[in-house]
Amino acid sequence: MSFDQIMEFLRPVLSIGWLPAAIACAAAVAGLVADMFAAEKTGVAIVSAGLAAAALLSFATALLPMGPAGTLIATTFGVVLTGGTFAGLAAVVYFTAFLSCGGGLSSGRAGSRAAVAALVAIGAAAGQVLLGAADVIILFVSLELLALVAYALVASAGSDRADEAAARYFVQGSVATGLAVLGIAVIVGLGAGTSGYVDLGTTLAAMPPGASLLGGMLLVSALAFKVGAFPFHSWVPDAYETAPAGAAAFLSASAKAAAIGGFTLLFVRLMTVQAFASAGLAVSIIAAASIIFGNLAALRQTSVGRMLGYSAIAQAGYALVGVCVSPLGGDSVSAVFLFAATYAVGAATAFVVLEYFASREPQWDGSIAGVAGFATRHPAASVALTIALLSMTGIPLTVGFWGKFFVFYGAAQGGLLWLVIIGLVGSAISFGYYGRVVRSMFFDAPSSRDEVGAPQVGDAPARGSVWPSVLGAAVVIITGVAPLIWGLSLVYALFAFR
Amino acid sequence: MTLFALIIVPLAGALVAWIAGRRGHVKPRLVGLLTALAEGVLAATALAQMLASSDQVLLASTRGMQLVLDGLSAPLVLLTGLIGVVAVIASWRIADRPGVHHALLLALEAAVMTVFLAGDLILFYVGWEAVLIPMFFLIGGWGHENRRHAALKFFLYTFVGSVLMLAGIIVAVMTVKSTLIGAPSIPIDPATQPWLFWLIGIGMLVKVPVFPLHTWLPDAHVEAPTAGSIMLAGVLLKMGGYGLMRVAIPYAPDGFAAAAPVLGALGMAGIIYGALMAFAQTDLKRLVAYSSVAHMGFVVLGIATGTSLGYAAAMLAMVSHGLVSALLFLLVGSLYERTHTREIARFGGLGARTPRWGGLFVFAALASLGLPGLSGFPGELLAVIAGFGAFGWWISLVAIGALLGAVYNLSAVRRVVHGGLAEEWSALSDISRGDTIAAAVLCGGIVVIGVAPDLILRLTDPAVTLLVRALGGGS
Numbered sequence: 001m002s003f004d005q006i007m008e009f010l011r012p013v014l015s016i017g018w019l020p021a022a023i024a025c026a027a028a029v030a031g032l033v034a035d036m037f038a039a040e041k042t043g044v045a046i047v048s049a050g051l052a053a054a055a056l057l058s059f060a061t062a063l064l065p066m067g068p069a070g071t072l073i074a075t076t077f078g079v080v081l082t083g084g085t086f087a088g089l090a091a092v093v094y095f096t097a098f099l100s101c102g103g104g105l106s107s108g109r110a111g112s113r114a115a116v117a118a119l120v121a122i123g124a125a126a127g128q129v130l131l132g133a134a135d136v137i138i139l140f141v142s143l144e145l146l147a148l149v150a151y152a153l154v155a156s157a158g159s160d161r162a163d164e165a166a167a168r169y170f171v172q173g174s175v176a177t178g179l180a181v182l183g184i185a186v187i188v189g190l191g192a193g194t195s196g197y198v199d200l201g202t203t204l205a206a207m208p209p210g211a212s213l214l215g216g217m218l219l220v221s222a223l224a225f226k227v228g229a230f231p232f233h234s235w236v237p238d239a240y241e242t243a244p245a246g247a248a249a250f251l252s253a254s255a256k257a258a259a260i261g262g263f264t265l266l267f268v269r270l271m272t273v274q275a276f277a278s279a280g281l282a283v284s285i286i287a288a289a290s291i292i293f294g295n296l297a298a299l300r301q302t303s304v305g306r307m308l309g310y311s312a313i314a315q316a317g318y319a320l321v322g323v324c325v326s327p328l329g330g331d332s333v334s335a336v337f338l339f340a341a342t343y344a345v346g347a348a349t350a351f352v353v354l355e356y357f358a359s360r361e362p363q364w365d366g367s368i369a370g371v372a373g374f375a376t377r378h379p380a381a382s383v384a385l386t387i388a389l390l391s392m393t394g395i396p397l398t399v400g401f402w403g404k405f406f407v408f409y410g411a412a413q414g415g416l417l418w419l420v421i422i423g424l425v426g427s428a429i430s431f432g433y434y435g436r437v438v439r440s441m442f443f444d445a446p447s448s449r450d451e452v453g454a455p456q457v458g459d460a461p462a463r464g465s466v467w468p469s470v471l472g473a474a475v476v477i478i479t480g481v482a483p484l485i486w487g488l489s490l491v492y493a494l495f496a497f498r
Numbered sequence: 499m500t501l502f503a504l505i506i507v508p509l510a511g512a513l514v515a516w517i518a519g520r521r522g523h524v525k526p527r528l529v530g531l532l533t534a535l536a537e538g539v540l541a542a543t544a545l546a547q548m549l550a551s552s553d554q555v556l557l558a559s560t561r562g563m564q565l566v567l568d569g570l571s572a573p574l575v576l577l578t579g580l581i582g583v584v585a586v587i588a589s590w591r592i593a594d595r596p597g598v599h600h601a602l603l604l605a606l607e608a609a610v611m612t613v614f615l616a617g618d619l620i621l622f623y624v625g626w627e628a629v630l631i632p633m634f635f636l637i638g639g640w641g642h643e644n645r646r647h648a649a650l651k652f653f654l655y656t657f658v659g660s661v662l663m664l665a666g667i668i669v670a671v672m673t674v675k676s677t678l679i680g681a682p683s684i685p686i687d688p689a690t691q692p693w694l695f696w697l698i699g700i701g702m703l704v705k706v707p708v709f710p711l712h713t714w715l716p717d718a719h720v721e722a723p724t725a726g727s728i729m730l731a732g733v734l735l736k737m738g739g740y741g742l743m744r745v746a747i748p749y750a751p752d753g754f755a756a757a758a759p760v761l762g763a764l765g766m767a768g769i770i771y772g773a774l775m776a777f778a779q780t781d782l783k784r785l786v787a788y789s790s791v792a793h794m795g796f797v798v799l800g801i802a803t804g805t806s807l808g809y810a811a812a813m814l815a816m817v818s819h820g821l822v823s824a825l826l827f828l829l830v831g832s833l834y835e836r837t838h839t840r841e842i843a844r845f846g847g848l849g850a851r852t853p854r855w856g857g858l859f860v861f862a863a864l865a866s867l868g869l870p871g872l873s874g875f876p877g878e879l880l881a882v883i884a885g886f887g888a889f890g891w892w893i894s895l896v897a898i899g900a901l902l903g904a905v906y907n908l909s910a911v912r913r914v915v916h917g918g919l920a921e922e923w924s925a926l927s928d929i930s931r932g933d934t935i936a937a938a939v940l941c942g943g944i945v946v947i948g949v950a951p952d953l954i955l956r957l958t959d960p961a962v963t964l965l966v967r968a969l970g971g972g973s
Contacts (some may be wrong), residue, residue: 339594395631396624405620406667412668420668424661431657435634435650443638445648489559 007063014061017132020054020094021125028121029052035114041104043114043172047102047121054124055094060226064087084467089261090128092341096348097124097295099468102350106359106464108244109158118154120250123149127258135197139213139262143180143226146255147173153247153411165238172235176225183218186211195271204273211407216270216279219285223267225324226259227316232291237301237309240328240351241366245358249351250319252312254435260319268326283324290470291426292316297432303366307433308350311392314426322407322421325414332414335406342391342403345479349388349472353381359464370439380466382441384473388398389434389473394427399480402488499556501543501565504575504611508537508582512604519597526588530600536582537607542580545572554960557617559609564617564678569961570744571614573813573954574736577820578614579730580943582607587936588828591724591835592640599640605724605743606632610729613737618677619667622745626660626701629734630936633726640723640943648721655714656704663701663741666694670749681748681968688752693754699746705738706794708761711767719787720840726832727783731790739797739808740844746808751969755806760803762889766896768795773902776908782833782840785910786826789866791818792903800881803852806959806966807894809886813958814951817876818865821947825862825892825940829855832933842910847919848926855929858914858937865944868900873947 013019027050034043083437105113123146130142151173157165173487179396190211191203204212225232240248273279294314301307357364357371360378364370376380391400404427406421511533517660537542548556548567557694559970567575585603592599609632630653638649669690673961674682686694704711719727723829724785754761772792778926793815833848833855834840868874878900885893929937 016763068708294701353797379584390631396627397631401624405664408665409668409672417665417669421662421665424665425658428654428658428661432650435653438634439638439646439650442635443649484563485560 003304007060009449010060014311016056019346020061020090020477022059023050023057024054024097024125024128026122027053028118028125031114031121032271035118038173040114040166042229044101044104047114047117048098049343050126051094051098051101051121055091055098057096058087058091058128065191065354066165071259071432086128086131086261088164089252089257089341090131092344092352093131093258093457094124096253096257096344096482097121097127097250099348099352099472100246100253102145102471103246103355103464103467104309105244105246105355107246107355108156108223112156114157116153116247119149119152119156119252120247123153123250124254126398127254130262131259134197134266136188136197139266140180140184143259143262144177146340147177147226150239150251150255152352153251154243156247159242162242165235165242169239172225172232176222178227179218182243183222186215187220190215197266201272201344204270204276209274212273213276213278216276217282219266219270219320220279220282220287222288223259223263223283224320225281226254226263227319228313229316230293230313231285231286233290233313233316234429235294237306238311240309240312241303241305245351246304248308248354249378250350253344253349254318256312257340260316260323260340261337263325264333264340265321271316271326280324283320285414287317287320288419290320290423291423293428294319295426295429295433299429301433302312302353302368304368305351305366307437308347308354311430311433312347314470315347315392317426318404318407318423319343321411321416321419324415324419325410331406332358335403335410335468339403341406342399342476342479345472345475346388346391349469350385350392351474352472353385353388353469356466356469368440369444371437371441372444373441375442377446379465381469384466385441385474387473389438391480393431395432397480399476399479401480402483410415471497476486499539499558499883500547501556501615502566504537504540504615504781505608506545507540508533508547508604508608508611510607511536512601513568515604516597516601519595519601519630523593523596523662526597526600527586530586530589530604530967531583533604534586534607535902536578537611538579538925541575545576548572558909559617563621563949565621566613566679567960568616570740570813570840570965573817574614574733574740574820575611577736577817578607578610578733580939581606581820581824584732584824584828584936584940585728585748586723586927587932588728588831589723590932591930592723592725594640594944596613598725599636599725602632602639603729604638606729608637608751610733610737615626617679619671619679619745620677622741623660623667623680624636624662624743626663626741627657627738629737630656631731633734636729637718637722639718640726641646641721642723643721645721646719646739648717652714652718656701659680659711660700660702661701666698666701667745669694670698674749676683679745679748686750686782691750691753691758693753694749694758695746695802698749699742699757702738702741703764704744705741706765706798707738707791707796708733708765709771709791709795710924712768712772712791715786715791716787717877719827720781720783722833724827727787727827727831728824729973731787732820735794736820737811739794739801739816742801743812747804748965748968750919754969759801759889762799762885762892763800764797765795765800766885766892766899768792769896769899770795770797770902773899773906781911782842782845782914783827784840785842785906786830789826789903790819790823792899793823793866793878795899796878796896798965803881803884803888804966804969807880808888809962809966810907810955810958811877811880811884813877814954815874815881817954818873818877818944818947819839821940822862822865824868825858825937825944826939828933828940829859829862829929832929842913845923846917847915848923849915849925851919854926855935858929858934858941860911861916861941861944863911865905865948869905869948871945871948873951875948876951943963 031047102115126145133139138434228236281303298310396403515526515529558565580670609628616622797812800808865872
């Protein structure tokens with residue numbers, strides 16, 4: 001049976017848009033039930049398996065050749081749960097969530113791991129809904145569900161610092177929620193109650209430009225907060241540093257990819273309206289500021305997690321570069337999705353490696369200098385982290401290159417060459433801090449302090465396994481090399497915006 | 499098929515060397531040597547196939563990439579094959595993780611091959627950046643005292659240049675609507691060409707390196723292990739000159755016409771500055787590093803003329819510099835291995851104690867100063883002749899550089915090879931047999947090209963004529 005025939009055979013199953021989300025949520029519940037019987041490890045494993053199944057299912061859906069006139073798209077309550085673009089990025093959301101749980105969440109507190117895994121699964125399901133939202137109300141509800149999961153994940157470390165970071169994140173997040181509610185109220189209210197994306201475009205065009213622009217600006221602010229872009233970035237480094245690395249992998253990868261994707265799909269419709277042209281300008285300025293600030297601030301960090309947090313601000317900037325040219329056409333939207341996907345896989349891999357390091361090296365204080373000599377003790381994980389960091393830098397042969405290339409290509413086509421150059425120089429700067437981690441791991445001798453207490457076999461709480469890191473790195477490399485051999489159409493097929 | 503093999507064979511060899519490295523120290527060396535030799539044979543086969551074809555161009559493509567071998571890339575592909583073997587031999591005695599070392603070396607060779615063979619811009623850029631990764635680890639993992647700093651500096655410096663180049667490539671691809679390298683079918687707006695040329699060219703000028711952008715080079719060369727220095731000077735710098743001729747100039751011929759005087763001036767500045775700096779060095783390896791700046795100045799000068807004579811001179815000078823600098827770094831590396839110092843002042847009289855090494859070093863210095871009959875002479879002479887046609891009497895400044903070239907090379911010979919033998923080296927052993935063989939191969943190449951520069955010129959001629967004709971249409 002040929003591949004096409006298999007896909008045709010599976011079409012009825014793959015067309016059920018809510019199936020991956022249902023599997024993820026069911027796995028979350030099953031994981032919690034297992035936890036009730038004091039089988040925490042099993043619980044995490046069940047959730048991971050569920051997320052893996054959801055990722056595979058979404059991936060297969062993304063590969064499904066589209067029937068004529070988009071017969072796949074099923075609209076229920078304003079949610080479009082299948083279709084090329086959405087399923088492709090949803091697969092990445094589930095996959096990165098799977099990576100973050102796959103290692104057993106060993107850096108989290110014992111007793112809370114199954115709960116954290118369940119939260120991750122529910123958050124991933126919310127991410128899928130967010131990507132499929134075709135209605136601002138659905139967008140808002142899924143975004144808030146994702147935010148609630150994120151607050152809990154940040155707090156899950158249980159330390160005082162984590163509580164403080166979570167509380168700060170929550171307060172700031174509430175303000176962003178308020179802005180989003182106001183923006184949606186303005187747009188929906190002035191549009192006489194229409195909230196679907198398709199109708200919004202037409203009603204907005206008829207609105208007084210000032211009013212619709214106000215709504216647009218409020219939404220832009222909310223977007224900037226959710227993706228952690230420049231003026232609303234202050235929660236990012238704290239959250240990424242204090243959350244357990246596995247949970248941080250979910251926050252930085254799945255949640256961010258879903259937020260970027262969801263907002264792109266909204267903005268691509270709104271910004272075709274003339275009055276929103278200046279909102280596009282605002283997004284491009286936010287993008288430039290995020291790239292500059294994130295990269296420069298990351299240079300000064302000494303903690304790996306915090307450095308990744310600041311670099312995530314810069315990465316959000318790159319995504320916004322794509323968002324502000326997305327109205328140009330379907331290719332530009334695909335470029336944003338591709339970038340979000342490549343960043344998510346890279347970031348998830350990086351945090352999963354950090355989790356592995358944290359579980360295997362209890363003395364490690366999380367600093368960049370502290371990873372000295374890890375390359376000899378944990379070669380596989382060190383290579384995986386290097387690949388992830390190179391991918392986030394945008395070096396060719398990793399998938400991150402394609403993400404950045406298409407975003408910048410779209411921006412250049414949109415006439416934003418200044419933004420392209422800022423972005424590219426920003427990527428060059430980014431190796432200044434990513435490279436320091438690599439240098440420390442591979443070229444520096446470990447300090448003697450680490451050697452003394454290193455062998456501590458008995459009481460290590462949970463020893464994370466290395467395979468999620470290796471899996472993530474392998475995906476980064478394979479998807480980075482494949483387009484060179486089989487052509488770029490492969491990349492577009494997965495994220496085609498139709 | 500041969501062209502794909504040129505990229506895949508060293509990659510496969512790298513994998514095997516890495517696996518073999520986990521079993522013992524000897525196997526990865528053998529794997530490295532065999533792969534490098536196979537690569538050299540492949541390069542020669544590809545050349546033969548190219549010469550046998552009717553239009554002297556060899557093409558290969560898959561759905562995602564296209565590879566081209568023509569007169570412009572063939573000499574550099576051959577050079578890469580040869581230098582690859584020399585680099586493996588030069589790192590024969592490395593005892594620290596030899597498997598990984600040889601794997602990186604072979605991966606580096608594959609990446610450089612990709613750059614020289616790339617037929618489309620994306621692949622060209624992919625190879626261009628891919629070169630950085632193995633080089634970064636080679637410098638950082640096996641370099642000398644200051645390797646941590648040098649590795650990151652090398653990477654960042656050249657990476658900044660290449661991302662600007664990427665911006666230029668994006669603009670070019672966007673305008674031309676094709677990623678295939680070649681004279682653009684849709685001409686690029688003359689108003690954008692001046693900045694487009696500099697945008698694309700900056701990445702290459704950093705790589706060459708051209709005078710004010712050269713500061714990464716001395717550090718990288720000095721700190722890199724011997725094999726790394728050989729690859730860096732012998733092959734990697736050529737990517738810059740090749741990129742200018744292959745990509746930057748064809749895509750922005752008007753921009754190049756406007757920039758040519760500046761380029762020429764930078765080339766001449768590099769010749770004089772490199773020679774002055776080389777003369778001032780107290781570290782033998784640093785001296786050789788700065789001599790590279792001077793030699794590559796001739797390449798830039800030749801390219802800046804925009805004539806077929808200048809292009810041919812640049813190709814000749816690049817191949818020659820590849821051989822000579824590889825020989826010099828091989829000798830300096832061999833000396834450092836036995837003395838653990840590169841300080842010129844501590845040497846003296848080595849000609850008497852280590853006659854083979856001394857003889858080879860004198861030969862290399864003579865080749866480097868451009869003695870007629872050796873490879874340095876024809877390329878640099880042609881560059882000056884072409885430069886005279888394009889820039890007039892300004893070219894007489896180059897005479898100062900040529901003179902200084904003789905000064906620093908001969909003074910290095912006097913201070914290291916001649917004079918009284920320092921007490922501490924009275925028991926110094928001579929250069930090892932493997933290094934001697936590698937050096938002899940390089941010497942052979944230097945003599946052949948010096949006596950019969952025609953070999954290279956006839957090879958490059960069709961491609962160069964084609965490129966320059968396209969240029970004439972634009973300016």
